[in-house]
Amino acid sequence: MQPTVQTLLDRPELALGLLTPATTLPAEALVAPVMWAHSSDLADPAPFLDEGQVLLTTGTQFDLDEARADAAGFALAYVQRLRDRGVAALGFGTEVIRDGTPATLVDACTELGLPLFEVPFRVPFIAIARLVADLLAEDAYAREAWALQAQRAISRAALRPDGLSATLAELSQRLGTWVGLVDATGNLDRESPSGGLPQPALGEVVGEARSMLRRGQRAGRSLLAGESVGEPQRLTLQTLGSGGALRGVLAIGDSAQLDQAGREVVNSVIALAGLALEQNRNLDRARGHLRSGLLRSLLAGDLALARGIATEMWGPLPDGPVRVALTGDPGHALDRLSELLELRVDERDGRLFFARDADRVALVLEVADSAVADELASEFDLPVGISDAVDLEQLEVAHEQALRALERARESGSTARVVAFDEISRQGVLAFLARTDARAVAVATLAPLVQHDEASGSSLVATVRTWLENGGQFDATAQQLGVHRHTVRSRIALAERLLERDLSGFHARADLWAALLAVQ
Incomplete structure (x- = not known):
């Protein structure tokens, strides 16, 4: 255990006497760790001291005549400099220069809250310094022994059937604090002890871990959680895995054991956890290849x-009727997406199947289960196409429908990331024919009408669209547009001249309607 001021006071061989009343000192003053003991009689030794040191002096810098007006001021300034430097305590050696400790020094230490003790003549300063050095060496050895023992216990825990959970539980016990693992999907995968971190701190930890995972870079950071409810807790978060392929985030609560030895133990756990997750990743990849093979079997009709x-x-596979959902290319997020889907498969107990399908991910899900598709679209910012409901034997048809819906979702951009096949099938065959590759032709077809509208402020495009929607009926079109039917006839005649085509026939009208759909 690291030495403190109280440790020195409690050693009978030193016979140190505390001169500042304990009740006047700060609460942590006597239990503050002592980093070293140094002796100096300089009037200003502060520049040569470090935080946590004990200063020993024989008092040659103090005037023997304490009645002088500046004696109290000198002592107060002297102690203030020591306090500002972070000195743990001041020891005054008596009967060397003077018989006792100056009263002005005692008053100054009492006023400023610096522990002051008296060192008897028979106790050399070197004895105090040697004791501090021995205690520090013992503490360092004890911490190294603790770290070695903890690492051995954690290594043994890693060999258990659920090595990752056992490792985190052992780390939690050794540090005496809460330890949690947020997986690559951004969910709390396991913790020790269970429920050891209450809300809202737990929610803040998971939220910050998700942010770190989205950035995709190896990082560590400190988080003060629970401030909103007046229960702040300091936690340390560290990503697991390599940059661009993060496997999770390890979260550790505050602990007095997190010194250099404690951090070494944590680093060993990070390495073991990263290895375990990487092994799981390789296993998941093998499962992924198997899933892709099963998907090809399903599409080929080999259900047995x-x-x-x-x-x-x-x-078991989902029972029919089922729907097929296809996502866009997840890119670097494929592993994280697959882990999320593995969790959803476990939750649904066989009512969901997924597999890699070229550069897409295919899902076979129950008719009413659209939550997974919505989650993938929002969480990974992906377009998703969903088929109509079919029997499992018709999965190839559903796959083709989902592919067409995915193409429409890609075209729709961020306004409709999830598109169902029945939404576009209701628009008719012409809507399917008016794809993005027909847009250039459609723009060229409608260009004369658009240019005339822009040049003269007319509304030929809107009139033609409304006229076609009303089956070429002039009266219904005029009523809907709020103009006279002769105005509609005049506009349609002008459109025919500009387009150089007769719109009285079905084929011309159908072609113009397809062009309008393509540019819509």
């Missing part, structure tokens, strides 16, 4: 093989 393997590995 897919059902048998899936049941052994994850549980």
